[in-house]
Amino acid sequence: MSLKGDCINILEHVLVPKFRVLSDEEKARLLEKLKTTKEKLPKILQVDPIVTNIEAKKGDILEIKRKSEVAGEYVYYRLVV
Amino acid sequence: MMTDLPLKIREEIDEYCKKKGIESEKKHEIVEKVKHFYRMSMYDPEEAVGVVSAQSLSEPATQMTMRTYHFAGTAGIQVTLGLPRLAEIFDAKKEPETPSMTIYLDPEHGSETKAIEIAKKIKEVKLKDFVLSNVIDLINLTITCHMDVEKLKKFDVDMKDLPKHVKLKNIDVEAKGKELIIMPKKADNVNLHKLKYKLLETHIKGVKNISHVIVSKEEGDEWVISTLGSNLHKVLAIEGVDTTRTTCNNPFEIYDVFGVEAARNSIIKEAVGTIEEQGLGVDIRYVSMLADLMTSGGKIMGIGRYGIAGNKDSVLARMAFEETKKHIISAAIEGMRDPLKGHVENIIMNQVIPMGTGAFTLVGRMPEVKVEQPEDEAEETKAEKKEEKAEKPVKKKAEKEEKPAKAKEKKKAAAKKKK
Numbered sequence: 137m138s139l140k141g142d143c144i145n146i147l148e149h150v151l152v153p154k155f156r157v158l159s160d161e162e163k164a165r166l167l168e169k170l171k172t173t174k175e176k177l178p179k180i181l182q183v184d185p186i187v188t189n190i191e192a193k194k195g196d197i198l199e200i201k202r203k204s205e206v207a208g209e210y211v212y213y214r215l216v217v
Numbered sequence: 218m219m220t221d222l223p224l225k226i227r228e229e230i231d232e233y234c235k236k237k238g239i240e241s242e243k244k245h246e247i248v249e250k251v252k253h254f255y256r257m258s259m260y261d262p263e264e265a266v267g268v269v270s271a272q273s274l275s276e277p278a279t280q281m282t283m284r285t286y287h288f289a290g291t292a293g294i295q296v297t298l299g300l301p302r303l304a305e306i307f308d309a310k311k312e313p314e315t316p317s318m319t320i321y322l323d324p325e326h327g328s329e330t331k332a333i334e335i336a337k338k339i340k341e342v343k344l345k346d347f348v349l350s351n352v353i354d355l356i357n358l359t360i361t362c363h364m365d366v367e368k369l370k371k372f373d374v375d376m377k378d379l380p381k382h383v384k385l386k387n388i389d390v391e392a393k394g395k396e397l398i399i400m401p402k403k404a405d406n407v408n409l410h411k412l413k414y415k416l417l418e419t420h421i422k423g424v425k426n427i428s429h430v431i432v433s434k435e436e437g438d439e440w441v442i443s444t445l446g447s448n449l450h451k452v453l454a455i456e457g458v459d460t461t462r463t464t465c466n467n468p469f470e471i472y473d474v475f476g477v478e479a480a481r482n483s484i485i486k487e488a489v490g491t492i493e494e495q496g497l498g499v500d501i502r503y504v505s506m507l508a509d510l511m512t513s514g515g516k517i518m519g520i521g522r523y524g525i526a527g528n529k530d531s532v533l534a535r536m537a538f539e540e541t542k543k544h545i546i547s548a549a550i551e552g553m554r555d556p557l558k559g560h561v562e563n564i565i566m567n568q569v570i571p572m573g574t575g576a577f578t579l580v581g582r583m584p585e586v587k588v589e590q591p592e593d594e595a596e597e598t599k600a601e602k603k604e605e606k607a608e609k610p611v612k613k614k615a616e617k618e619e620k621p622a623k624a625k626e627k628k629k630a631a632a633k634k635k636k
Contacts, residue, residue, distance in 0.1 A: 144453055144460040151464065151471060151479035151486075179515035186476035200478060205501050208224030214477075217515060 146185055154201040157192050158213075166197065166213065180214040192216050222248075222255060263576035270503040277497040278303060296466075302491045306484060309511065309519030311469055316447040318427070318465040322440060326457035329432070332440035335457050336430040338423065339444065342372055344382070345417035348397075353409050360413055362397040372422060382421050388412070424451045449474050468517055477512045484508040484517070534561040 146152060158166065167174065174197070180187055182194055192198060193216065200212040222230075230251060234244045260266055281300045296315045297305065305313050320339070322332055349363045369376060379397055380390035389400045399416060401409075429445035447465040452458060453474070465471065466487055472480035485501065485508045492499050510525060511518050518524040526538045532548040532555050547553075557563055560570045569575040 146475050146479075148461045149475055149479060150462050151482045152475050153478050153482075155478075178509070178513040180477055181515040184476040184515065185474065186478065202478075204505070206223075206225070208226075208228060210223060214515075 146189060152186065153203060155186055155190055155192075156199045156201075157190065158197045158199055162199075163197050174215055177213050177215040179217045182216055187216055221252060226251060226255065261573075263571070263573055265572050266506065270506050273503045274499060274507065277492055277495075277499055280497060281492075281495055298491065299495055303488065306468070306487050306491065307507065307511075307520050309468070309517050309524060313467050315445065316426075316465065316467050316470075318442075318444045318447045318449070318452060319463065320442040320444065320452060321459040321462040322442070323457050323459050327440060329440055331457065332432050332442060335455065336432045336442045337372075338455060339427055339442065339452060340430045341423040341425055341427050341446070342374075342421050343417065344379075344419040344421055347372075347374070347421075348417065351413060351417075353413060355409070358401060358409065360399040360409060360416065362399070362416075364395055364397055366395055374421060379421075383416065383419050385412070385415060385419075424448050424455070427452075472517055477515055477517075480517055481508045481512045484511060529559070531555050531557075531559045531562045533557075533565050534559050537561045537565060 147155070163174075174195075177197065180198060182188075187198075190198075196216045198214045198216065200214060202210055202212050204210055230244070230248060233239075234247065239247065278300060281303065296302075296317055297313065301314070320335075322335065326332065326335060344362075347365050347368055349365050351360060351362045353360055364376065364379075366376065376392050376395075379392050383390045383399070387402045389402060391398045391400070399412070401412065426448045427444045427446040431443050433441060433443065435441045447467055447470060449463075449465050449470045450473070453460050453463060464483065466483075468480045468483045468487065471483045485504050488504045488508070489499070489501060492504075507520075511520065514528075518528065520526065522539050527535065527540075529535050529538075532544055532553050535544045536548075538561075555562055557566060557568070558571065560572060563570045
């Protein structure tokens with residue numbers, strides 16, 4: 137791949153929603169709210185271009201702000217595995 | 218609190234209140250009322266949303282079998298449409314039958330001439346595009362290609378550079394005037410016909426795999442390049458291409474470049490686009506749920522034997538779907554256990570399935586064994602216990618947003634759909 141290809145910011149693409157890594161405190165609060173365990177959340181792979189881009193680590197939970205036709209915007213969570 | 222409501226509803230309330238000049242007190246009342254209706258319209262916990270979704274998607278799909286439109290004779294790029302395309306998306310085929318891309322351009326490269334220039338850069342040209350005729354000389358064991366020199370000039374390719382592009386092993390390439398002469402290094406045992414085909418497919422210029430480009434004007438006076446064949450990685454690297462909007466129709470390629478979330482969006486976009494193209498309508502919620510399920514493992518999984526249905530946790534559920542012997546044998550060898558937590562397993566076992574009211578269990582506190590205590594104190598605790606007991610047997614409701622539960626439903630839906 138050329139130099140420019142490496143430099144493009146994939147986070148700006150229209151198909152890519154906004155990502156944020158949750159802090160430990162937020163993580164605990166989220167799991168409490170959803171009454172679930174980390175392992176039961178949907179996954180995102182460690183090698184995923186987004187994960188490497190925002191430098192998330194294994195075990196992190198990503199908060200994803202998705203745009204939706206019906207709800208406007210809503211949050212979704214994925215566990216980095 | 219307004220935050221319990223989705224953004225769109227919140228915005229609508231705000232807009233309405235602004236228009237009518239409704240103040241805080243009254244607005245609060247409205248919000249409460251809306252919240253009430255919102256809650257009423259939500260699915261109950263453990264409702265089988267997957268089945269509803271599967272039916273809602275399957276009905277238009279059956280319609281589609283009967284009336285897929287065929288655009289015979291229309292100009293432009295022929296792409297897979299209708300049911301075959303839908304099956305392609307949901308089965309997560311690695312390569313779609315007709316890969317295509319939509320390339321948007323930077324504002325600076327927005328003019329027609331610039332667009333054509335970029336399109337030219339993108340289109341793949343092979344050696345065969347320049348060859349007028351080729352002759353196989355079986356006596357001298359050479360292949361002679363007569364080149365179209367004018368066309369070469371048009372594409373800015375120098376005749377002298379041509380030998381450099383040919384990267385086949387064990388051959389010598391020579392450019393002589395208008396001819397390109399190819400000689401195998403080893404004279405014996407060469408299949409010149411085979412070699413000729415390989416030679417003609419040599420990539421010379423442009424982006425690999427992109428066989429056709431069409432420059433057209435889209436809404437908003439913008440020049441857009443659509444292609445047949447896709448290569449997202451390479452195209453995004455070309456100068457002048459708008460890297461924030463350019464997409465292709467293959468979720469796998471998008472997954473490689475932009476990750477799962479973008480792939481999920483791509484699946485939804487492609488599926489909804491295919492259905493709507495046929496004049497049918499499906500609520501986006503059904504499609505997005507299916508896409509969520511397909512990407513819940515971090516990568517794209519198709520629906521079927523090698524996808525979701527074949528990767529269920531439960532042995533019995535997998536057996537009930539397809540390839541019964543394979544699963545039962547491997548389960549026996551590995552000594553697997555089935556906790557009977559899903560639906561299919563419980564149907565097989567003739568038990569109540571974890572769905573609807575069947576998903577909940579009653580939790581109560583058992584009367585504790587009496588420990589030796591002074592009498593009056595024992596009386597007190599007993600009374601307390603009684604009170605507690607009356608309160609305790611509550612339905613243990615699973616939280617509405619609990620995703621795993623939903624995921625299970627979806628899994629089931631997928632299985633149902635396949636059946």
